[in-house]
Amino acid sequence: MATLSDIALSDDLGQFEIKEIYSATHQLLQELQQAKAEAYPGRINSMINHLKERLKGKAAYPLVVLLETSHLSIRHQQQKDWNSDLKQLQLELYDNTLETYRGRIPASVWNQVCLNYAETLVHTGRSIDAQAVLKEMVKEDKDPSFQRLNGEFGWTLIFYSTFLPVKAERLRALEKALELFHVAQTDIQDDKGKKLYEERIKLAENMVGQLGDVEPVKLVDQPAPTEDEQRYLDWSAEQRLFLNSGNDIEPDTMAKRDLPLRIQNNAFLGNYLDSLTHEFTSMRRSLYTALTADEVADDHKMDGDNTVYSQRNENLKQVYRQAYSLFDKMALLMNHALQLGVEEPRANFQRIWFEEESLKKPLKPFIQTTKNDALKALYWLSKEVYGYELSEEQSMLVKKALHIRNRIDNSYLQVVKKAEPFEKESARAQSHHITEAELERLTLMMTQKARNGLMYLQFALAIGKK
Structure with missing residues (x-):
């Protein structure tokens, strides 16, 4: 079997299997993330471009996009400009992949793209839009990406809570995040994933502790809606269209109103x-x-x-x-x-x-x-x-x-x-x-x-x- 150096130094990548090149590229990206420098300068781009050519038009093509967006993210982190062309290209690639491959690729690939895109959106401040991307994921219980859905939704709430001006709203967001983290720990099969959410649980608990005393929000009583009006309220909450932070935390509770x-x-x-x-x-x-x-x-x-x-x-x-x-x-x-x-x-x-x-x-x-x-x-x-x-x-x-x-x-x-x-x-x-x-x-x-x-x-x- 070909080694990492065999592939990275080769002038003819066509002699290797796609999965070998993919694995080697993934390993080089991990090393770049840790060392902040490429072990084989320029080869990551070459390998990604080669995979693009071989997978063009195939259902596995979005997996190459994930490699490319990861490479862009690492290189972006090494710059001081939060609005770099690398970040913009990364977001454009995710956006285009979702629109182009909707309903055309296996659930496991689709879910992985959604997870990575949502994570990127969170770090640009767009925690609400990250939730919308996570809602696009396709149920597949044995898929490792789908097993992280609840946990990643909770992760969006950690960031979202920092926007909320009222302590009671922040507390509700953090408590919901904690609930989802615990669900994720049950859903996720691999130990590395479980450990990740253990750390996030500690973070959420610390954030709750820093809130101190929290006074509950009192809502004005409203008349009971008619049957037709209730259908409209349910639809609006389901589509997350209320101007109310609760609609991004727990759509089925107090979110059915505008605040x-x-x-x-x-x-x-x-x-x-x-x-x-x-x-x-x-x-x-x-x-x-x-x-x-x-x-x-x-x-x-x-x-x-x-x-x-x-x-x-x-x-x-x-x-x-x-x-x-x-x-x-x-x-x-x-x-x-x-x-x-x-x-x-x-x-x-x-x-x-x-x-x-x-x-x-x-x-x-x-x-x-x-x-x-x-x-x-x-x-x-x-x-x-x-x-x-x-x-x-x-x-x-x-x-x-x-x-x-x-x-x-x-x-x-x-x-x-x-x-x-x-x-x-x-x-x-x-x-x-x-x-x-x-x-x-x-x-x-x-x-x-x-x-x-x-x-x-x-x-x-x-x-x-x-």
Whole structure:
């Protein structure tokens, strides 16, 4: 069997089996992490690129992406710039892999990608989005990655708790994290994994101890909801669409209500945040109505036509459009709250972070030097929505989402029952098509991102004031 040095020094990697090269690359990455220097300079990249060529188009290809993202992460850690091109490329690769390989690869591979992506998101401040990625995991009891699901969800809560301004909320997040860590210890079969969660249990217990005395939060009693209203509340909680930190901790308990934070002693900013809150909740209701409404007969349809014209789909398009509008309104609120001095027409969610609002300029000091992790989470969310300016390529999700937005805003978008076979002659027309299922999925996803943005914004303002 080939040794590590045999593979690393070889000029012909094609003579080795894929699993041998994969194992050797993994070992070199571990050594790089520990030694901070490559034992065989340049060979990790060469081996990863070789594996890409041999696995292109195959179900195992995402495993090579995991090697590449690990390499990028290690190299990023050796830099001082938290916003390096390496970090941006790493996130873009994860995002693209999930969108490209959804439903096309074995559960064990998919779950491993989800775990690694969620871990990366946590360390960029985006603990809420990390939870959304973990929810994408596929149940496979014997899969070592799936066995860590509860524990990794608890890990997101450790980071999330640092955003919460109320002690009682932090305590609830930490107690839930502890509960999930103990479940993970039972689920996980390997000793190394059990030891990891032993350490995390100690961390959570120490954080609980540091809280001291905690006064419980008293909620105002509300009238019992009607049966229809209860279905709406259950759906909103399940989709994690309430503006309430509890919805990210225990969706089935007190999370079924909105509890937005307030901006004190500033009438303008307070009214602005209230307005965004009500705009979002109205959008959420419209989405629920569209997704659960019965179809109305289509009077603009010919026999055999694959296109679906309905009020339901037009409502989905409107919600999709509103989500992007909310992002820009969040940017304008930041502009006022942080006194950035940007002229209103230029204050949008994609560009507010850069000098002169230009993607080619450096980051402004308010974000470049900030210690406010919730503010950084907002910045990284803007990358996932609009694209990574330091990356040569954008993910399939970003391309698709922005393409659809452009079609809705500036051209036309036809909704079809099922995807049509690609025809080169009608490629332009087909670029204006989207299936009903895809429109529903992407509209829900953009609504969730808008909700998460509002949560990060509220936390960022509260942390900044403190």
